Amino acid sequence: MSIVMKPNDAAWMFIEKPEQPCHVASLSVFSPPPGAASDYVRQLVAQFEATRVFAPPFNYVLRRGVRGKLVPTWDELPADQIDLEYHFRHSALPAPGGELELGKLVSRLHSHALDFRRPLWELHLIEGLEHGRFAIYMKLHHSQMDGMAGVALWNRVMSLDADARNCQAPWAVGLKSSGPKNDRQKPSQAEKNPGNPAAAMLPALQAIGDLVKAAKNPEHPLQAMPYGAPRSVLNGRIHGQRRVATQTYTLARIQAVARKAEVSVNDVFLAICGGGLRRYLMEQGKLPLASLTAGLPVSVRPAGDVSVGNAISFMFAKLCTDIADPLARLRGCHESTALAKEHLQRMPKDVMESYTMLAMGPYLAQVALGLAGFGRPSHNLIVSNVPGERRPQYFNGARLEQLYPISALFNGQAVNISVFSCGGNFSLGFVGCRDSLPSIQKLAVYTGAALSDLEAALSTSRE
Structure with missing residues (x-):
């Protein structure tokens, strides 16, 4: 399915430049559950690596060519065309794994633009933080997500139950399609009179x-x-x-x-x-x-x-x-x-x-x-x-x-x-x-x- 971007989403594509990549990100820091196994993070990595289901916008790729540049459009990719090894990265901080080390890594990660030949997202699971903690740095293009959508995504991924063990990778949960069949709200009067x-x-x-x-x-x-x-x-x-x-x-x-x-x-x-x-x-x-x-x-x-x-x-x-x-x-x-x-x-x-x-x-x-x-x-x-x-x-x-x-x-x-x-x-x-x-x-x-x-x-x- 192809989805033509709305003007306020497409604007982020037109202002993308090497010195001003238009991605946004979140950095979430987690403490493992009490009594967690020593390989808890390794098990999490294995779960992520095995998750080959992709929901919007994690399966969206920007249409290439002249038409894609003039009228920015998303094409949905099938799962077998998405290179998970590229999008999901596993990293570790050097000792002592404090705020300084984490800040340096995230600064470098945030400095690099997303690859427009692929779906516009990356997720980095970072272990080695002090006190056994780990972090997730996730970035997507601003054309796909604002701050409220970012919080909504995390709310869909996370659980309020400390005992729940059925949480899925963010890309398997995603958000609702921005396509015409999933309009966010009823048309306004201005939209009814184009x-x-x-x-x-x-x-x-x-x-x-x-x-x-x-x-x-x-x-x-x-x-x-x-x-x-x-x-x-x-x-x-x-x-x-x-x-x-x-x-x-x-x-x-x-x-x-x-x-x-x-x-x-x-x-x-x-x-x-x-x-x-x-x-x-x-x-x-x-x-x-x-x-x-x-x-x-x-x-x-x-x-x-x-x-x-x-x-x-x-x-x-x-x-x-x-x-x-x-x-x-x-x-x-x-x-x-x-x-x-x-x-x-x-x-x-x-x-x-x-x-x-x-x-x-x-x-x-x-x-x-x-x-x-x-x-x-x-x-x-x-x-x-x-x-x-x-x-x-x-x-x-x-x-x-x-x-x-x-x-x-x-x-x-x-x-x-x-x-x-x-x-x-x-x-x-x-x-x-x-x-x-x-x-x-x-x-x-x-x-x-x-x-x-x-x-x-x-x-x-x-x-």
Whole structure:
């Protein structure tokens, strides 16, 4: 079966370049079950190697030739044409198997583009972590999966039962086909009237105009808008090599700060990102006077949707990196996101796709044409928060300890910060261009310090 990609999925194909491969990944860390055999991981590897069933999108290959380039299309491959030995890799860390060794390996794995002659995925099972743990690094092309789809895939693969031993390899589970027989939702009014694009485009243009007008209103200095971001070292040209860093906090810790400050968990996340970036850039003498602006992906995926592809829109918020006081920064992030949400929520659902196209289209066109990273940025970085299953999850008895998102970079976007909240943990993945941004691990550490600063400030303010 052949499946023509939707425009918002196909866009990732057009912006794929050697210096900006458009794959996304997850890094999951597991603890073996209590009393596990010494060859537990070897048994897991054997199970994976014996699994020759492939569900979408693990059996999708990009159609080659002129037609495939002009109209990106998936062809489904039969199982006997998929080289599992290529897609599934078994690796081991050198001693002592700590965060440093894991980070170096994952940075190298994330730097290499996927092979477009094959289905666009790889899964690496990595053993040798401290305390007998192991990890799974899995990457797929962004045209096939957004953050919510990634979490949905893991939820389908994992079990809530620590005693369950029937979990299958991710490629045998997959997601639902993105084909015409598996539409994610009922057609919107704009989709029912394809001959009248103005049905959605005109209201979307009006929404963009309202956003620009609000951002220029002096009564709303924290209203962000596309191309209102300052120029910064984060927004130049990039190269293909990546650095990956991680941080994990308990979700309870983030929630405690949110409760005390009477804000949302996402507001706390944005504020600590802002605090970390402020210190990181100040240390280099490169902090812009104006606040950095973040592009925030917003899922428009219907509840229960587990289909291949992307279903996201965007809103824009200031990270208040121009504010030194941690509590004032948190309140600023809260106000900025509240304004962004209010703008987005006023918009009819039928208009959302056209609005996203207008808001992000100019930047994506710059990326596709090789022009991004020269002029004023649409936004300084992407900051993404994807909620997951809060109960403990297991894979054949092995408990999922952390699940880190690892995203893509583009010219004009040299860093990305994303978070998954799963199993009581709040796990941040930092991705930076190895050549453009030195010591991305420092940014990760400074983000943790910003959280501690917030906790101290709230404790003092309550005394």
